[in-house]
Amino acid sequence: MEHNLWNHVLQVRAQSPLVHNITNYVVMNNTANALLAVGASPIMAHAHAEIDEMVGICQSLVVNIGTLDEYWVKAMLQASTKAAELKKPFVIDPVGAGATSFRNDTLSKLLATRPTVIRGNASEIMALAKQNTATTKGVDSTAESDEAIGAAIDLHRQFGAVVCISGQTDIVVSGDRRSYVKNGSGLMTKVTGLGCSATALIGAFIAVVDDKFEAVTAAMALMGLAGELASKQAAGPGSLQMHLLDKLYNITEEEFSAHLQLVVK
Ligand SMILES: Nc1ncnc2c1ncn2[C@@H]1O[C@H](COP(=O)(O)OP(=O)(O)O)[C@@H](O)[C@H]1O
Ligand SMILES: Cc1ncsc1CCOP(=O)(O)O
Ligand SMILES: [Mg+2]
Numbered sequence: 001m002e003h004n005l006w007n008h009v010l011q012v013r014a015q016s017p018l019v020h021n022i023t024n025y026v027v028m029n030n031t032a033n034a035l036l037a038v039g040a041s042p043i044m045a046h047a048h049a050e051i052d053e054m055v056g057i058c059q060s061l062v063v064n065i066g067t068l069d070e071y072w073v074k075a076m077l078q079a080s081t082k083a084a085e086l087k088k089p090f091v092i093d094p095v096g097a098g099a100t101s102f103r104n105d106t107l108s109k110l111l112a113t114r115p116t117v118i119r120g121n122a123s124e125i126m127a128l129a130k131q132n133t134a135t136t137k138g139v140d141s142t143a144e145s146d147e148a149i150g151a152a153i154d155l156h157r158q159f160g161a162v163v164c165i166s167g168q169t170d171i172v173v174s175g176d177r178r179s180y181v182k183n184g185s186g187l188m189t190k191v192t193g194l195g196c197s198a199t200a201l202i203g204a205f206i207a208v209v210d211d212k213f214e215a216v217t218a219a220m221a222l223m224g225l226a227g228e229l230a231s232k233q234a235a236g237p238g239s240l241q242m243h244l245l246d247k248l249y250n251i252t253e254e255e256f257s258a259h260l261q262l263v264v265k
Helices: 001-016 028-037 046-055 071-083 101-113 122-128 145-159 186-192 194-208 211-233 237-250 254-259
Strands: 018-022 041-044 060-064 090-093 119-120 162-166 172-175 176-180 262-264
Touching: 001 194, 001 211, 001 254, 018 028, 018 046, 018 071, 018 194, 028 041, 028 237, 060 071, 060 145, 060 194, 071 090, 071 101, 071 176, 090 101, 090 194, 101 122, 101 145, 101 237, 119 122, 119 145, 119 194, 119 211, 122 162, 122 186, 145 162, 145 172, 162 194, 162 211, 172 211, 172 262, 186 211, 186 237, 194 211, 211 254, 211 262
Parallel strands: 018 041, 018 060, 060 090, 090 119, 119 162
Antiparallel strands: 162 172, 172 176, 176 262
């Protein structure tokens, strides 16, 4: 599988999939830039009047609930329903799951449209599976990714989605398949929107890779590796964001295979 992952990076660059994003105000710019850097083509669009056509021309959809309001919830449900109808892959980022009943109710409706992939941090994945005993801390995780594996397995069973728990180790769960990506940097938690960027990259990879488990693993490997290599050049969060975009753009096969820390089970 390791060799396939780099081929998937090359496929994204070669095919430049059009990725429709309904995402939050905080990260629109970061995530569009992350998609461009890996070779994909982002479009951010949430007007009800254009959702159906937009889903129709895109190769995948990213739904991120970071800054919800009622108009946007309708747009998200319209888009995910259309994507399911057209058999286009889509990924949900349950930002802040568990923080409010508005978020939880919206997520229940979105899950019912059967996303291809769910990517969240450990607190969010546990909240989605209603396994959160601790109170959530907004958009940041209060738990380690391995604490959410049971929740991820449960979500996969209920909804059939590939589930990714991000954190110090990114864990991808699908049926009895597991991958563990141990790249990244603690400094990445000091830049807003890097989880959202990981989800956007998943959107690009599921657009071009048939095996969705491998697609998600490749996206998380690329994000973790780019963040780790960029953090070595960064003086702090500001320059990390800048170096991360550069590394997403110019990472080589040699860097990818020399630094990848992947366990597949
Ligand atoms: N403690 C950490 N050590 C190393 N890398 C991390 C750590 N936390 C997050 N990352 C990296 O940041 C990416 C974004 O994950 P995360 O911070 O969990 O998302 P979110 O911003 O949604 O909470 C991960 O895929 C991983 O590469
Ligand atoms: C801070 C914040 N508030 C609402 S959405 C958002 C961005 C969260 O991004 P990420 O989960 O990628 O850190
Ligand atoms: Mg997040």
